[in-house]
Amino acid sequence: MATAPSGFPQFDHPPVVETVIGVEFAPIDGWEVPHFGLFWNELRRTYPKTQMVPALPSMIEKYGKEHLYAGTEPSVEFIKGEPPVRAFFADDASGKLLQIQRDRLLHNWRKTGRESAYPGYAETRVWFTTAWERFLSFLASNELRRPDVTQCEVTYINHIERGAGWDSLADLPTVTPLLSGKGSTGFLGVPEVTVLTARYLMPEQRGRLHLALQPALRNADQREILQLQLTARGMPQSSTTEHVLEWIDLGHEWVVKSFADATSTVMHNIWGRRV
Amino acid sequence: MKNWFSILRSSTGRTTTPQKNLPYTLVYRASPFQPIAQSVEITPYAEASVWFLDSVNEVARLSNLPEGWDSNGSPSVTPKAKAVAVRLLMNCAYKPLPEPHLGAVPGGGLQLEWSYGPKCLELEVFPDGTVQFLTVDDEKTMVEGVLQPNHTGQIRNHVGWVTA
Numbered sequence: 001m002a003t004a005p006s007g008f009p010q011f012d013h014p015p016v017v018e019t020v021i022g023v024e025f026a027p028i029d030g031w032e033v034p035h036f037g038l039f040w041n042e043l044r045r046t047y048p049k050t051q052m053v054p055a056l057p058s059m060i061e062k063y064g065k066e067h068l069y070a071g072t073e074p075s076v077e078f079i080k081g082e083p084p085v086r087a088f089f090a091d092d093a094s095g096k097l098l099q100i101q102r103d104r105l106l107h108n109w110r111k112t113g114r115e116s117a118y119p120g121y122a123e124t125r126v127w128f129t130t131a132w133e134r135f136l137s138f139l140a141s142n143e144l145r146r147p148d149v150t151q152c153e154v155t156y157i158n159h160i161e162r163g164a165g166w167d168s169l170a171d172l173p174t175v176t177p178l179l180s181g182k183g184s185t186g187f188l189g190v191p192e193v194t195v196l197t198a199r200y201l202m203p204e205q206r207g208r209l210h211l212a213l214q215p216a217l218r219n220a221d222q223r224e225i226l227q228l229q230l231t232a233r234g235m236p237q238s239s240t241t242e243h244v245l246e247w248i249d250l251g252h253e254w255v256v257k258s259f260a261d262a263t264s265t266v267m268h269n270i271w272g273r274r275v
Numbered sequence: 276m277k278n279w280f281s282i283l284r285s286s287t288g289r290t291t292t293p294q295k296n297l298p299y300t301l302v303y304r305a306s307p308f309q310p311i312a313q314s315v316e317i318t319p320y321a322e323a324s325v326w327f328l329d330s331v332n333e334v335a336r337l338s339n340l341p342e343g344w345d346s347n348g349s350p351s352v353t354p355k356a357k358a359v360a361v362r363l364l365m366n367c368a369y370k371p372l373p374e375p376h377l378g379a380v381p382g383g384g385l386q387l388e389w390s391y392g393p394k395c396l397e398l399e400v401f402p403d404g405t406v407q408f409l410t411v412d413d414e415k416t417m418v419e420g421v422l423q424p425n426h427t428g429q430i431r432n433h434v435g436w437v438t439a
Contacts, residue, residue, distance in 0.1 A: 017315050018313060018314065018315045020311070020312045020313070022312060056311075056312060088314070097314055099312055104312075106312045108312065108314055110314055110315055111315070153312075155311055155312065155313070157313055157315060159315075192320075192328065193320045193321045193328070195319075195321045214319050214320070214321055215319070215320045215321075216317040216318055216319040216320060217317065217318045217320075217331065217361070217365065218315070218316075218317050219316040219317060219318060219362075219365060220315070220316065222358060222361045222362070222365075225317070227317055227319070229311065229313070231311060
C-alpha cells in the first residue's frame with residue numbers, strides 16, 4: 001500500500017505483512033509431479049528454496065441467494081487417489097514466494113523481518129506477471145495447454161500489533177469502526193476472543209471482498225496481533241494476461257480502499273496515512 | 276488456511292497422517308474463515324484450545340516475576356525460556372489436552388505439566404531454552420530425555436501418548 005496508484009489510500013507504515021496475487025484455473029490435463037521440478041529448474045536462481053505442501057481447495061465465487069452461506073458451513077469432501085500437492089518456490093531474502101499447484105498460481109510477498117518494508121503493489125504485480133508469463137511459456141514448451149482462468153485473487157494480510165493502537169479487545173472500536181467490543185450495559189465486559197468476518201459484493205458481480213479480523217499470536221516472534229485479512233476474488237473477462245491483470249488491478253483497488261474504510265482514523269494516524 | 280481438520284496438512288502447519296490403503300482422501304472443514312494462500316503462520320485464539328490464551332498469559336505473568344521470586348535469589352525467567360515455553364504451547368494449541376499446570380523453576384526456567392488420567396507429561400524449559408521431558412504412566416514407569424531443537428514431531432508423539 002506504500003506505492004498505491006493515485007487516489008488510493010497511502011501509508012508510511014502500513015501494517016501489511018503478506019500479500020498474495022494469484023489465479024485459479026481449470027486443472028491442467030497432463031500436469032504431473034515431475035513438472036514441479038522441471039519448472040523449478042527454470043526458476044531456481046530467483047527462488048532457491050522449495051517445499052511441498054497440500055494443495056489449496058478450489059475457491060470460486062458464486063452469486064445468488066442459494067450461495068449466500070457458501071463456504072461458511074462445515075463440509076466433507078472425498079478426493080480420489082493421492083492428495084493433491086502444491087509447490088512453494090521461495091526466496092527468503094526478498095520475501096518472494098511462488099505457489100504452484102495443478103489449478104493455481106499464486107505469488108506472495110512476505111515480510112521477513114521487522115525492517116523489511118512492503119515493496120508496493122507495482123513491484124508485486126511485476127513479480128506475479130513475470131511468474132505467470134514464465135509459467136505459460138513452460139506449459140507451451142511442454143505441450144501442455146494454456147490454462148482457462150476461472151478466478152483472480154488479491155489478498156492482503158495485516159498484523160496490527162498489540163500496543164500500537166490497542167491493548168485489549170475492548171479497544172477494537174479504536175481499530176475498526178466495523179465492530180464495537182463493548183456491550184450496551186457493560187454486563188459482558190471485555191470479550192476473551194472476538195472474530196469478525198464479512199463479505200461484500202463487488203458491483204456487477206465482478207467478484208467479492210472477504211474480510212476477516214481475529215486476534216492471534218504470530219508464531220515467528222510470538223507477538224500478539226490482530227490479523228486483518230482482506231481477499232478480493234472474482235472471474236476475469238477472459239484468460240488473457242491483459243484481462244487477468246485488469247481484474248487483479250480491480251481486486252487491488254478493492255482491497256486497499258476496503259482496508260482504509262474498515263480501519264479508523266486513529267489507526268491511520270499511527271500508520272502515517274498520507275492520502 | 277484456517278481450521279482444516281483433515282488428513283492433509285494445512286498451510287498453518289497442522290498435520291495428521293494419511294491412512295494406508297484408503298483410495299480416497301477425506302477432507303473435513305469447519306471454519307468461518309476461508310482457506311487462503313497465507314504463509315506467515317499464526318495461532319488464532321478462536322481456533323486454539325480454550326486453555327491456550329490463559330496459558331500464554333500465565334507464562335507472561337511468570338516471566339515477569341522479579342529476581343528472588345522464590346526467596347532464594349533465583350533469577351527471573353529468561354526470555355529464551357519464555358519464548359520456548361510459548362512455542363511448546365503453540366505446538367499443543369490444537370490438541371485435545373487439558374489445561375497445563377505452569378510454574379517457574381528456580382534458575383530462570385519454566386515447567387509445563389499435563390496430567391491426563393493416570394498419565395503425566397512434564398516439560399521443563401531450562402534458562403538456555405533446552406527442554407527436558409518426563410513421562411509417568413499408571414504403573415509409575417518414568418521415561419525422561421531431552422527434546423531436540425526442532426521438537427515438533429517429538430511433542431506430537433508425547434502428546435499422543437498422554438491422550439491415547
